[in-house]
Amino acid sequence: MGCWIAESTHTRETHVPGTSLLDDLKASPATQEQSTHLKRDKNGIVLVPQPSxxxxxxxxxxxxxxxxxxxxxxxxxxxxxxxxxxxxxGFVQIAKEFQVSVNKVAGTNAALVLAIGAAMIPVSTVAIKWGRRPVYIWGAAFLLAGSIWSAAKPDLDNLLASRVIQGLGMAPVESTATATIGDLFPVHQRGMRVAVWGLSLLGGINLAPIVAGTIISTIGWQYCFWTIVPFFALSLIFMILFLPETAYDRAPIANSLSTSTGDIAASEDEKDEKGFSEQVEDVNAIEKQDGYLPAKTVWQEMLPWSGYVNKDPIWKIFLRPFLMLFSPATFWCFLTYGIATLLLVLVSATNSLIFSKSYGFTSRQTGLVSISPLVASILMSLVAGYIADFLATFMARRNKGVFEPEMRLLLMIPYAVLVIAGYVGWAVSYRNHDHWMVPVIMYGFVNAGQKFLSTASVTYIIDVHREQTSEVQACVNFLKNVISYRIGTEINGWVVGLGIEQTFYVLAGISTGIALTTIPMYHYGKRCRAWVSRNQKLFAL
Incomplete structure (x- = not known):
């Protein structure tokens, strides 16, 4: 058992998906001899997966x-x-304009969330069957059209309908982006990439209210949409020009390096190293094949659909995300990334109520509150990304050159410290009537911790379910958005009824539970991966 990651007979004697030889300089002499021809990066790290x-x-x-x-x-x-x-x-201000309750206005956001959830599985199915590019372009077009609609028809009914269209346009990025990162980069380069991607998501969530608060309080809420329309137009153009199809049917990978038992037995921990040759992913199994098609021309890559078709029947692809929930790694990802992100979005949605009730903030002042989490997200995304990639190589070297995806989960330690401190500190500051800077700083703590969680859980899923990342993300986001819809329609009333202080204690308690689930996942994760590998019929139909 290396690095406190539990082994079993199955993990020692058979290949476990996700377990990879990353640094053969720490492996046995026989393994080093056989891996001399493997493709590496400029630092000598073995590329996993191996490029064809x-x-x-x-x-x-x-x-x-x-x-x-x-x-x-x-x-x-x-x-x-x-x-x-x-x-x-501007929820409070818009409610007064339309002479409805704040919950009624918040319901437009809830409709957006429901639309994302409803589109998640179908969009994932199309992305797997016919490629990522068509759904990205379709999503960008929907976001552009929905934003123009919201701006041009500033009344509650049209706002509700246009937010649904925007939600449908958000689904492709939410369900497919992490799979695209897995398409483009090998294991040891994904941590920073996922962290920056996560920063872009949280950055958008936190930057938008800063700008929107000023716009709403000066010229009106509909101009928030007019402001973002040009950016959606640019995104659509950039996708057409610079985002080729990344889906690729990689050759199946064999299960073993033919490392000799004698060499393995010579290691420090003979028991844990037994069966090493059969548990490490064979990144060397892809043989050169003749008959490859030439690289696509620029014009071919700019077509909305590149001709990519997955061979599996579409009904199987549609059902797969639901089956992936039986994977312990997927379920853990939902409990952590899904629930924690949901909590953060709900806090963002109730900021107008919290700060107007506690400190009498205007829409503009409420928007400026997001400066703190924005700065925290930028700083911690760089830290989390660096640590994630550092852990992959550092821990692998301590484990005889073998990388285990569970090594990424150590990032959950700073998550627990920062997020729990943030929610508890926010509750205490409200009880003590502290200066508004205190809850603003605590809001930054929460977002800083979220960066470590998102980097840990997303990279873990890409490593464990490399070929099923789209299905896993679709499943997690589908569940998250369905739950978020119901909570989103009642969240402001719930906060008022429970009380702001108690609300944050509840959030701290949920976050503690999320962090604690990491302990069994880290220890037994490899056994869980082995179980999934032995029971592929549950997941592959």
Whole structure:
């Protein structure tokens, strides 16, 4: 048992998906000898998965091309983050304008969330069957159209309908972005990429209210949408020009390196190393094949659909996200990433009520509150991303060169410290009638901690379910948004009834429970992966 990751007979004797040889300098001599021809990065780290010899393989694209595709996703994700809470600072003001309750106005956001949830599985199905590019372009077009509608028809009914269209447009990024990151980058480069992607999402969520608060209090809430329309237009253009299809049917990977038992037995921990040759992913199994098609032309890549078709029947692909919930890793991802993100979105949605009730803030002042979480997110995304990639190589070297996805989960420690301190500190500051800077700082703590959680859970899922990342993200986000819809229609009334102080104690308690689930997941995660591998019929139909 290396690094407190539990082993079993199955994990020692058979290949466990996700377990990879990352640094063969720490492996046995026989393994080093057989891995000399493996493809590596400039630092000598083994590339997992191994790029094929196909020029259409995204892992073989020039660096500039992969970077353009990645930053397209980051830009689109920031806009998706922004559109959700865009008018949240003005809920109280908009309710007065329409002479309805705040909950009624908040219901437009709840409708957006429900639309995301409803579209999540169908969009994921299309992205897996016919590729990522068509759904990205479709989503960008819906976001552009929905924002124009919201701005041009400033009444409650049209706002409700247009927010539904926006929700449908948000689904492609929410369900597919992490899978695209897995398409473009190997294991040891994903941590920082996921962290920056997560920053773009939280950055959009936190930056939008800062700008929107001022716009709402000066010229009106509908101009929030007119302001974001040009950015959605740019996103659509960039996707057409610079986001080729990244879905790729990679050759199946064999299960073992032929490392000799004698070499393995010579290691420090013979019991834990037994069966090493059969538990480490064989990144060397992809053989050169003749007959690859030439690289696509620029015109071919700019077509809305590249011709990619997954061979599986569409009904199987549609049902797969629901089946993935039986995977312990997917269920853990929902409990952590799904629930914690839901809590953060709900806090953002109730800021107008919390700060107007506690400190008499206007819409503009409420919007400025988001400066604190924005700064915290920027700083901690860089820290979390660096630590995630550092852990992958550092922990692998301590484990005889073998990387286990559970090593990423150590990022949950700073999450627990920061988020629990943030929610409890917010509650105490309200009880003590502290200066408004105290809850604003605590809001920053919560967002800083969220960066560690999102980086840990998303990279873990990409590592564990590399080929099913879209299904997992669709499942998690579907459940999150269905729950969020129901809570979103009642959240302001719930906060008023429970009390602001008690609300934050409840959030702290939920966050503690989320953090504690990581302990069994870290210890037994490899056994869970082995169980999933042995019971593929539950997941693959």
């Amino acid at each position: 010899d196909d020029p259409r393989d995204p892992l073989n694209w020039p660096t500039w091309k992969r970077e353009l595709a990645y930053w397209n996703i980051v830009f689109a994700t920031s806009l998706v983050g922004a559109i959700g809470p865009l008018i949240a600072p």
